Amino acid sequence: xxxxxxxxxxxxxxxxDTFRAEGWYKLRxxxxxxxxxxxxxxxxxxxxxxIFAPLLAPYDPNTLDIPxxxxxxxxxxxxxxxQLGRDTFSRVLYGGRVALYVAxxxxxxxxxxxxxxxxxxxxxPPWLDNILLLxxxxxxxxxxxxxxxxxxxxxxxxxxxxxxxxxxxxxxxYARLVRTSTMALxxxxxxxxxxxxxxxxxxxxxxxxxxxxxxxxxxxxAMDVPVVVTVEAGLSFxxxxxxxxxxxxxxxxxxxxxxxxxxxxxxxxxxxxxxLTTLGFTFLGEALRDIFDPRLGKGR
Amino acid sequence: xxxxxxxxxxxxxxxxMVGGAALFGLPLFAKDANAQAAKLTVRSxxxxxxxxxxxxxxxxxxxxxxxxxxxxxxxxxxxxxxYGWEPSVYVEKFEERDPTHYDFxxxxxxxxxxxxxxxxxxxxxxxxxxxxxxxxxxxxxxxDHVEVTGKYSGTLVLSxxxxxxxxxxxxxxxxxxxxxxxxxxxxxxxxxxFPATCGPYVFQWTPKQKLSLRxxxxxxxxxxxxxxxxxxxxxxxxxxxxxxxAGEVAATIITAATYARYKENPPxxxxxxxxxxxxxxxxGMNTEHPKLSDIRVRKAIQHAVDAEQIIQGAYSGTxxxxxxxxxxxLIGHRKATKYSYDLEKAKMMLAExxxxxxxxxxxxxxxxxxxLSAQIIQSQLAQVGITVKVIPLDSGPFWExxxxxxxxxKNLQMYLMRFGTNPDPQEATQWxxxxxxxxxxxxxxxxxxxxxxxxxxxxxxDPEKREAIYLRMQEIMEDTGAxxxxxxxxxxxxxxxxxxxxxxxxxxxxxxxxxxx
Numbered sequence: 001x002x003x004x005x006x007x008x009x010x011x012x013x014x015x016x017d018t019f020r021a022e023g024w025y026k027l028r029x030x031x032x033x034x035x036x037x038x039x040x041x042x043x044x045x046x047x048x049x050x051i052f053a054p055l056l057a058p059y060d061p062n063t064l065d066i067p068x069x070x071x072x073x074x075x076x077x078x079x080x081x082x083q084l085g086r087d088t089f090s091r092v093l094y095g096g097r098v099a100l101y102v103a104x105x106x107x108x109x110x111x112x113x114x115x116x117x118x119x120x121x122x123x124x125p126p127w128l129d130n131i132l133l134l135x136x137x138x139x140x141x142x143x144x145x146x147x148x149x150x151x152x153x154x155x156x157x158x159x160x161x162x163x164x165x166x167x168x169x170x171x172x173x174y175a176r177l178v179r180t181s182t183m184a185l186x187x188x189x190x191x192x193x194x195x196x197x198x199x200x201x202x203x204x205x206x207x208x209x210x211x212x213x214x215x216x217x218x219x220x221x222a223m224d225v226p227v228v229v230t231v232e233a234g235l236s237f238x239x240x241x242x243x244x245x246x247x248x249x250x251x252x253x254x255x256x257x258x259x260x261x262x263x264x265x266x267x268x269x270x271x272x273x274x275x276l277t278t279l280g281f282t283f284l285g286e287a288l289r290d291i292f293d294p295r296l297g298k299g300r
Numbered sequence: 301x302x303x304x305x306x307x308x309x310x311x312x313x314x315x316x317m318v319g320g321a322a323l324f325g326l327p328l329f330a331k332d333a334n335a336q337a338a339k340l341t342v343r344s345x346x347x348x349x350x351x352x353x354x355x356x357x358x359x360x361x362x363x364x365x366x367x368x369x370x371x372x373x374x375x376x377x378x379x380x381x382x383y384g385w386e387p388s389v390y391v392e393k394f395e396e397r398d399p400t401h402y403d404f405x406x407x408x409x410x411x412x413x414x415x416x417x418x419x420x421x422x423x424x425x426x427x428x429x430x431x432x433x434x435x436x437x438x439x440x441x442x443x444d445h446v447e448v449t450g451k452y453s454g455t456l457v458l459s460x461x462x463x464x465x466x467x468x469x470x471x472x473x474x475x476x477x478x479x480x481x482x483x484x485x486x487x488x489x490x491x492x493x494f495p496a497t498c499g500p501y502v503f504q505w506t507p508k509q510k511l512s513l514r515x516x517x518x519x520x521x522x523x524x525x526x527x528x529x530x531x532x533x534x535x536x537x538x539x540x541x542x543x544x545x546a547g548e549v550a551a552t553i554i555t556a557a558t559y560a561r562y563k564e565n566p567p568x569x570x571x572x573x574x575x576x577x578x579x580x581x582x583x584g585m586n587t588e589h590p591k592l593s594d595i596r597v598r599k600a601i602q603h604a605v606d607a608e609q610i611i612q613g614a615y616s617g618t619x620x621x622x623x624x625x626x627x628x629x630l631i632g633h634r635k636a637t638k639y640s641y642d643l644e645k646a647k648m649m650l651a652e653x654x655x656x657x658x659x660x661x662x663x664x665x666x667x668x669x670x671x672l673s674a675q676i677i678q679s680q681l682a683q684v685g686i687t688v689k690v691i692p693l694d695s696g697p698f699w700e701x702x703x704x705x706x707x708x709x710k711n712l713q714m715y716l717m718r719f720g721t722n723p724d725p726q727e728a729t730q731w732x733x734x735x736x737x738x739x740x741x742x743x744x745x746x747x748x749x750x751x752x753x754x755x756x757x758x759x760x761x762d763p764e765k766r767e768a769i770y771l772r773m774q775e776i777m778e779d780t781g782a783x784x785x786x787x788x789x790x791x792x793x794x795x796x797x798x799x800x801x802x803x804x805x806x807x808x809x810x811x812x813x814x815x816x817x
Contacts, residue, residue, distance in 0.1 A: 064679045066613040083672055084613050084679075156691060239666045244690045245675045258538045258668050261561065 029291050036287030042280025046273070050096035057090035062245045070263055080265035082255055088269045091247035096273060098159065098248040102232045103225045106166035111221055113167070114174025115214070119205050121175065122182025129179070136172035144169045144231055152240040159242050162235055166228050173224075174217060181213040215292050223285035226278035233274055249274045340799070340814060343540045343552035344511050344531030346695055351503075352490050353427075353476045354434025357699050358720065360511060360531065362473035362808045367513050367529070368497035369478065370419055372404055375471040375722075375804060383723040383805070385466050389521045390419065390498075392452070399461030399761070406452040411518045412479045412496040419479075419498050421446075421454035426480035428456070430488070435739055436474040438730025442758050443469065460759045464724035472722050473808075500524045500812050509533055513811060525815040535695070537668065544570070544794055551795035551814075553807060555669060556615040559792045567794070575791040576805025580625045580728065581718035583662075583677060583784040588744045589713050591660060598781030599639070600649035601714075604684045605677055605784045606641040614672035619787040624774035625719070625728040627788050631763055632725040632770025637785060638778055646684045659687045663701065664716040666692035673786065674716055688714075702742030709738055717742070718789065720806040725770040726757055732777060743782035750776045 030036040049056060059077075065085030072080045079089040121132040148165050155161055185191055185208075194204050229249075235241035236250030237257075244251070249270050256266030344360045351361055353369075372394060373385040387394045392405040410419040425446035432440050442462035447455040458465060469475060482495035494503060500521060501513035511531035532549055534540040540552045545567050554562065562572055583605060585592045592598055607621050624634035650656070662677060664670040671692050678688040693701070701707040701715075719740075721728040730736070733754050734746040750773055757769045777783055791807030802813035 062679065064609075064613065064676060066609055066676075069613060084675060153694075156693075239671075239692055244671055244692070245678060260538070261541070262557075 026291050030287055033287050033290070035283045036291075039280050039282070039284030039287055042276050043284055046096060046277045046280060047100065049093055049273075050100040053090075053093040053097050057087075057093045059087035059090045061086060061090045061094040061247050063087075070259070072263060072265055079269040080263065082252075082266055083259065086245075086247075088252065088266055091252055092249070092269050092273055095247045095249045095252055095270070096277075098236075098242055098246065099229045099232060099277065102159070102163055102166060103228045106163055106170065106228045107221050107224060109167050110170035111174055111217060113171045115178050115210065115217065117171065118175035118178025119182050119209055119213070122179040123186050123201070123205060123209065132175070133179075136175055139169060140172045142169070145234060148231065148235050149238075149240065152235065157235075157240045157243060159232075159246075162232055162241055166231055170224060170228070174220065177216060177220060178213050181216065182209055185209055185212055219285055219289045219292060222281055222288055225281040229274070229277055229281075338526070339528040339530065340526035340811075341530045341532060341549050342809065342811070342814075343534045343543060343549040345533075345535060345537075345540070345553060347508060347533050347535075348492060348505065348511065349696065349699075350491050351494060352434075353474045353478070354431055354436050355489065356436070356473070358473060359808065362476075362804075363531070363811060364503055364511055364513075365473065365476040366808065367501045367811045368494060368499040368503050368516075369476040370410065370423075370498050371470070371475050371477060372424070373466060373470040373475070374810075375467065377805065383467060385471050396466075397455070399463070400458040402456040402458075402466070404454055404456070405450075408452055409520050410498050411520070412482065412498045413502060413516065413518060414482065414496045416479045416482045416496040419477075420451050421448045423477055423480050424448075424454055426483065427477040430478075430483075431474050434474075438733075439469045439472045439474045439727060441726075441730070461761055462758050463761055464726065468722055468724040468727050472727065501529065524812045529811050529814075531811075541794075550799055551793055551801050551809070554792050554794050556618040556789060556792075557669070558794075559790070560616040560618050562794060569797050570794050571797050573793045573795065573801060573803065575793060575803040575807050576627075577620065577629075577788045577790040578627045578721045578723070578805045579718055579789045579791065579807070580622050580627060580721065581673075581716065581786040581789060582622070582625075583786060584715050584717045584743050585782045586709070586712045586714075586742065586744055587780060587782050588710060591658065592713060592782075594653045594655070595781045596649045596653035597655055597658070600646040600653070600684065601681065601686070602639040602646075602778075602781060602784050603642045603649065604646035604686070605680050607784070607786045608641075609680070610673045610676050611787050613676050614669045615787065615789070619789045622785040622788045624785060625721075625732075625777070626725045626770055626774065627721060627728070630723060630725050631767050632774070634771060634774050638775070643683055650684060650686075656685060657687075658685070659689065661691055661713045662688050662715065663691045663693055663698065663712070665698050666694055670716050670718075677716075702738075702740070704738035709742060709744065712742060715742065716786075720791075722804075722806060725766070726754075729754055729757065729770065729773050732773075743780065745780045745782060747776055747780070 031040065063086065065081065068081050068085040069083055070081060071077055074080070077087050077089065079092060082088055082091070117132055121129045144165065147169065148162065151161055151165055191204060191208060194208060232241055233248065233250030233253065236248040237254045239254065241250055242248045252266055252270030256270055260267060344363070346359050348361050348364060350356045351364060353365055356362070370390045371388050372391055374388050376384045376386045378384055390406055390410055392407045394402065394404045397403050404424070406419065406421060408418070411417065412419060425448050428440060428443055428446050431437060432443065442458045442460065442465050444457045444459040447457060449455060479496035479498070486495045492505060497503065497516070500516055500519045500523065502516045504512040504514055506512065510533055513529040515527055532543070534543055537555045537558065540549070541554060541558055543549045544552050559572070566572065585598050585601065587593060587598070611617060611619055611621060620628060623637045626632040626634065650658070662674050664674045671690070674690040678690055681688050701712055702709045719728065719731065731740040732743070733741070733751050737744050737746060753769050753773050757766060757773070760766045760769060791803070793801060793803055795801045798817050800815045800817045802810040804810060
C-alpha cells in the first residue's frame with residue numbers, strides 16, 4: 001500500500017508536503033522559462049483587464065459622442081474614438097470581457113462534458129464506445145466557422161449561440177483525448193485491483209481515472225483558449241456574433257476595417273489584444289506541456 | 301454632375317502606386333486597358349432573387365431587366381436636371397394623342413430569344429395589363445387597358461388623365477416588357493430565369509458571384525459599346541471601394557462616408573457622379589404589434605429620435621434630413637415635421653401610456669451606415685427608458701420579413717427602411733395604401749382618406765392641388781406615429797474616367813448605355 005493511501009496522519013502530512021513541494025517546483029520551472037513567464041504575464045494582463053474593465057475603462061463603452069467621432073489617439077482618448085465617438089480603449093477593455101466570457105464558459109463546459117463522455121467511451125462497453133466515437137467524428141468533421149455561419153443564418157446572431165457552437169465543436173476533441181488515456185488505464189493493475197475489491201464504476205472513474213487524465217486536458221484547454229477567442233472574434237467580425245452596441249474585439253476590428261481608409265487606430269486597438277491574448281495562452285500551454293508531460297521532456 | 305480634382309497628394313499617391321506596381325512587375329493598368337475593349341466589369345451590390353418585374357425587390361434586378369428586356373420609353377435627364385422621357389430603340393413613334401391616349405409604334409425585326417418570335421404590340425398589351433395584377437401594380441394604376449391596332453402599333457388608354465404616367469409608369473422598372481408566349485408557357489410568373497429576352501445581351505447568373513451579360517446573337521438593334529458586361533457581386537461597400545481602386549471594377553455605387561472622402565481626395569483616374577437623391581429612409585414601427593399598438597408609444601418614439609445625430613454620426617453629414625417620403629425637388633416635398641426632438645415630451649407620453657421598461661427589437665440591413673444609425677437610435681431611445689435590441693440582417697431575410705407569405709410581418713417591431721423612388725410623388729405613396737399591408741406597408745395601418753387621396757393624386761393634374769394632396773398624405777402617415785423620418789440619401793457612383801456611365805436617379809445602372817469616353 002502506498003504512502004498516499006495510508007491512514008497514518010503523519011504519512012498523509014508527508015504526502016501533502018511532497019505534493020506542495022512538487023507544486024512549487026513546477027511553478028518555479030514554469031516561471032523560469034521565458035515562454036512560461038511571458039505566457040503568464042500576458043494571460044494575467046488579459047484576465048485583469050477583462051475582469052476589472054469597469055474600473056479601468058475611462059468611459060462607458062457605449063456612450064455616444066458624435067462631435068468627437070473618429071479622433072486619433074489623444075490624452076482624452078488614448079486609442080482614439082470610433083464613428084459614433086465612443087472611446088476605443090474602453091471598448092477594447094470591455095471587448096476582453098466578451099472574449100473571457102466565451103473562453104471561460106466555453107472551455108469549462110466542454111471540459112466537463114469531454115471528460116464525462118471520454119471516460120464513458122474509454123471505460124464503458126465497446127458498443128457505447130463505438131456510438132460515442134461515431135458521434136465525435138461526425139461533429140469534428142464539420143468546420144466550426146461554417147457551422148457557425150449556418151446556425152447564425154437560421155437563428156440570428158447572438159453571443160450564446162456562439163458559445164453553444166464553441167462547446168459542441170470542442171467537446172469531441174477533449175473526449176477523444178480522455179478516451180485514449182482512459183483506455184490505457186483501464187487494464188492497469190491498480191484499476192483491476194479496485195475492480196476486484198468491488199469499487200463502483202463511479203468510484204473508479206472519479207477517484208482513479210480522473211486524476212490521471214485531467215493533467216493533459218488542462219494543457220489542451222490552455223492551447224484552445226485562443227482558438228475560442230478567435231472564433232468569437234471571427235464571427236463578430238462578420239457581424240454574426242455579438243449584437244450592437246456590445247463591443248467585442250471582432251466587432252471593433254470590423255468597424256476598423258470599414259474605416260481603414262480614414263483611420264488605422266481601431267484596427268490597431270482591436271488587433272493588439274487579440275494577438276497578445278493568443279500569444280499568451282499559446283506560450284502558457286507550451287510551457288505547461290513541457291513541465292507536465294514527462295515523456296516529452298525525456299525525448300529532448 | 302461630374303466632379304473631379306487633382307491635387308498634390310493624389311499626384312504623389314498615384315505616382316507611388318505606379319512606381320510600386322512597375323517595381324513589382326504588376327501590369328495593373330495595362331491589363332485593364334486591354335480587357336476593357338471587349339468587356340466591362342462593374343460592381344453589383346446585391347444578388348438577384350426575383351427577376352420578374354411584377355414581383356421583384358428592385359436594384360440589380362432592374363439593372364438586369366433593363367439590359368435584356370424591351371421598354372417603350374427611357375428616362376432622360378436634361379442638362380438642367382429636369383426629368384423627361386425619350387423613345388427607346390424599340391420604338392418607331394410614341395406620342396400623346398390626348399391626355400388619356402398614348403399611341404405607340406414598334407420597330408419591326410426585334411426577335412425574342414428561345415424561338416418565341418418577334419416583339420409585337422401584343423407583348424406590350426400582355427405585359428402592362430399583367431403588371432396591374434402584380435405587387436408592382438402601383439406604377440400602372442392610371443392605365444386602363446392597351447388597345448392593339450396592328451402588329452406593331454397600339455394605344456395605351458388611361459382611365460383618367462395623368463401626365464406623369466410616361467415617367468412613373470413607362471420609364472420605371474415595372475415598365476419592362478415580357479414575351480407573352482413565353483410567359484404563358486411558364487405559368488405567368490418566373491423567378492431567376494427569364495423565359496425569353498429581347499435585348500443586346502443575354503443574362504447569365506452565377507449565384508453569389510456574378511451577374512453576366514453576354515452578346516445576344518439574335519440582336520438586330522444598335523450594338524452596345526461593350527460586348528460583355530460582368531457585374532461582380534460585392535455586397536460590402538468597403539470591399540467594393542477597394543475593388544474600384546485596385547482596378548477590378550470600373551464603376552460602383554459608393555456610400556455617403558466614401559463620397560465625403562472622395563470629394564476631398566478622389567482616386568486616380570476617377571470621376572464622381574451623383575445620380576439623384578431619390579431615396580427616403582425612415583424608422584418604421586409595426587402598428588399591429590402589441591408593444592407598439594398604443595399610438596402614444598409610437599409618438600413618444602417620434603419625439604425621442606433625433607435624425608440630425610444620425611445624419612452626422614452615420615452619414616458624415618452628407619445627406620439631407622427628410623420630413624416625409626417625397627424627395628427634394630418633387631411636388632409634395634415636405635419642409636418640416638409636426639413632431640420635434642423632445643425627450644421630456646417623449647417621457648411624458650410614455651408615462652401617459654403607462655409603459656415602462658419597454659424592450660423593442662430594431663431590425664436593419666447589415667450595412668455600416670444602417671447599423672450605425674440603429675445604434676444611435678438605440679442610444680437615443682435608452683434615454684427615455686426604452687431598451688432596443690439591434691438585429692442586423694442580410695439582405696435576403698431583411699427584405700422578406702414584412703412579406704405575408706415569406707416573412708413574419710405580425711411579429712416585426714421596428715426596422716430601418718429605405719425605399720428608392722422615381723421623379724413623381726405618386727410612386728413613393730403607392731406602398732402605403734391599405735392593399736399594401738403585408739406586401740410593402742410593413743407598418744400595417746389602413747386609412748380610407750389616404751387611399752382616397754392616393755386615387756385623387758393620380759387623377760389630379762394641377763400641380764398646386766397635387767402638392768396639397770401629397771402633403772396631406774404624408775401628414776396622415778406621420779400621424780399614425782409609425783414613422784420617424786430620417787434622410788434622403790444621394791446615390792453616388794464613382795467610375796473610371798475612360799468610361800461614361802448612365803444611371804437612373806434611383807441608383808440603378810443602365811448597363812446597355814455605358815460607353816467609352
